[in-house]
Amino acid sequence: MTYVRLIDCRTRRFDEMNRIMEAWVEQTRGRRTATHSVIGKDRADASHFIEIVEFPSYEEAMRTAHLPESEKIFREMVALCDGTPTFTELDVIRDEQLYAANARRFFETLTTEGELPPLNDLITEDCHSHDPVNAQDTIGLDALRREYDVWRGAFDAAFTLDDVIAQGDRVCVLWTWNARHKGEFLGITPTGRDVTMSGMTLLRFSEDGKIAETWWQHDQLGLMEQLGALDALET
Template sequence: MAFVQIIDCKTDKLDDLNRLMDTWAETTKGKRTASHAVVATDRADTKHVVEIVEFPSYEEAMRNSNLPETDRIFREMVALCDAPPTFTDLDVVRDSQFNKTTANRVFDEIAKGNLDVIDECMADDYRDHDFGSEGDAVGIAAFRDRCGGYMGAFDFTFSIESQISEGDEVATRWTWHATQKADFMGVPNTGKSVTGRGTTTFKFKDGKIKEGWWQWDVMGLMRQLGVMPG
């Protein structure tokens, strides 16, 4: 279970505090177990500083706390604050990452043949950059046509291998399992089952996908279809 620690303090030495965090990050390379850290100030009280640190588990957080470097930095942090910092320890019981959910839905529904998901999840001016196609597809109608070309030539599914969400972008590493059923890019129907691997990055705005970049092994697909030598 993921674990989050919230550290509250009062200080007007934010620059010094940030430098201290940089020092901690540098000295704990290869040792620290924290996976994500955010430092924020209260709009209503700029001296009120909150640090949110995420760990894979409570046990990993405790291991991180026991590092000599963490202890030393904490003592220096206390010296910068008006009063000793307070700690809130939280076990994560829900982690809703809405952009990742939308990205997954696009992969799942397109594989099922439901192109209506494009109208629901893509912005009207969506721009698609596909390494395997000539030029960009601009607008959801153009992207529907592009997807329709793959759907007409293959029966396929996507397996999501991993995803990273940062800011307004979601990067998905996937494996594509397909069987050719019609001509594709001038390649006559072979009836062969093929596997493709790639990465897609979606950029979101206002809850909808604004832009997409597909990078995948086109040459590998053509070799499997017998168009290129192995």
């Protein structure tokens, strides 16, 4: 079970404390087990700091805590604090990553039945989309909706998200798209064929959790082959 430690302290010597922490990170490289660390400063009190440290489990946290360097840094940090830091030990019982959740909702919405929703709760008005199969990038929510409608009009489709990786404001999605060709697509009349395509999309999110930029990579040549568009070229 993921484990989180909150360290609450007050200090007017944060710059010194930060240098100690950077030295500790270097000294324990390859042996400490924390997966994520965030330090926040109280907007109402510049001497009040909270560090949030995430570990794969409580046992891994204890392994890091018992390193000789960890015991030394704790004594040095306490000496820089106004009073003794307080610790809150948490077992994580729910972990929702907003950007990753919105990425999943985006792909689900793209293939929803009926009219395409406005998408303004998922995509910024000036979203910038990069797709190597397009001669120019697509910019703006209205232009993106028109592009999505072209695909929706041509195919009954669904995405399977094979992997979703989130880091910072970026989410990378590895997906498989399965569809039935029901309408005209790039001059190809409906074939009724079942087709599939694999691809990957990198999404950059704005601070409010909306998609601000996308990069698409997908096997459209393979799709065209499945639709029979390459048959004339081969004869």
